[in-house]
Amino acid sequence: MAKRRYYVVWNGLQPGIYTSWEECQTQIKGAKQALYKAFDTLAEAERAYASSPMQYIGNGATKKSPTTTSACIIKNALAVDAACSGNPGMMEYRGVYIATGEEVFHFGPMFGTNNIGEFLAIVHGLALLKQKGIDLPIYSDSYNALLWIKGKKCKTKLPRDDKSEELYGYIDRAERWLNTNSYTTTLLKWETDKWGEIPADFGRK
Numbered sequence: 684m685a686k687r688r689y690y691v692v693w694n695g696l697q698p699g700i701y702t703s704w705e706e707c708q709t710q711i712k713g714a715k716q717a718l719y720k721a722f723d724t725l726a727e728a729e730r731a732y733a734s735s736p737m738q739y740i741g742n743g744a745t746k747k748s749p750t751t752t753s754a755c756i757i758k759n760a761l762a763v764d765a766a767c768s769g770n771p772g773m774m775e776y777r778g779v780y781i782a783t784g785e786e787v788f789h790f791g792p793m794f795g796t797n798n799i800g801e802f803l804a805i806v807h808g809l810a811l812l813k814q815k816g817i818d819l820p821i822y823s824d825s826y827n828a829l830l831w832i833k834g835k836k837c838k839t840k841l842p843r844d845d846k847s848e849e850l851y852g853y854i855d856r857a858e859r860w861l862n863t864n865s866y867t868t869t870l871l872k873w874e875t876d877k878w879g880e881i882p883a884d885f886g887r888k
Contacts, residue, residue: 689728693736694718694820694869699833700728715818718869733829734872756878757871758782762822763808764883765800768792771841774850776804778811779883781822787811795841795850801828802837804883806857809866820869824881829870835861 690707692698695714701707704721711717718736722728731739737755758781765776775791788807791800805828808821823829831837837854841847873881880886 686723688721688723689725690719690721691728691732691736691739692717692719693732693871694867696867697865698732698867698870700725700732714867729830729833732833733826735874736869736871738874756781757820757822760820760822760871761787761808761812762873762881762883763801763804764824764881764885765797765804766885767795767797767800771796771847774800775885776800776807777883777885778804778808778821781882784882793850793853794846796839798825798827798831799837799839799841799850799854801825802831802839803853803857805829805832805870806860809868810860810864812868813864813866818867820871822871822873822881824873824875824884826872829872832861832870 687702690701690704692701692707692710695710695717697710707719711719718740720739722731735755760781761778762781763776763778765774767774771794773792774795774797777789778787779785780787788811790807801823805821805823812819836858843851875881
């Protein structure tokens with residue numbers, strides 16, 4: 684019996700993790716600058732999908748020096764991040780164009796959690812780029828949020844009550860968008876330990 688492999692598509696018709704080469708081919712055929720790689724285990728594939736593809740393909744996969752890794756940062760990209768005063772507490776998020784430092788969008792403050800903000804920031808970026816027809820990758824420093832995007836579900840444990848109901852309206856809308864839209868945007872994990880704080884960071888640590 685052939686060993687099962689898992690195919691990560693970072694950039695394709697529908698980025699994600701696929702369990703057959705045929706499914707992977709469907710997503711990369713005709714895609715501009717397709718980025719993909721096969722892995723032996725699902726855990727490896729999930730870790731890779733939530734990280735920068737530059738760690739697994741191209742120069743970044745073989746050269747480990749800090750200088751080389753830093754050179755892999757894509758400046759023509761959108762960075763998103765969230766901040767929360769208390770967790771839960773007053774949450775806000777924003778998107779910043781890395782090349783210029785310009786703030787592209789900002790949301791909040793609103794009662795919530797940091798993880799929810801990270802999730803909503805990615806969806807906001809995806810929807811905005813698709814609406815404007817702009818092809819830019821999005822960086823996030825949140826492993827959890829990237830996995831939530833992959834699953835098209837905000838897996839927060841925040842109780843849904845009078846205090847959080849307004850925020851849950853945005854969560855519902857974000858999940859609905861993920862389940863009714865396709866996108867070609869590449870989602871990349873910002874490596875804070877190697878590159879410093881993400882450009883969209885609020886600087887409150």
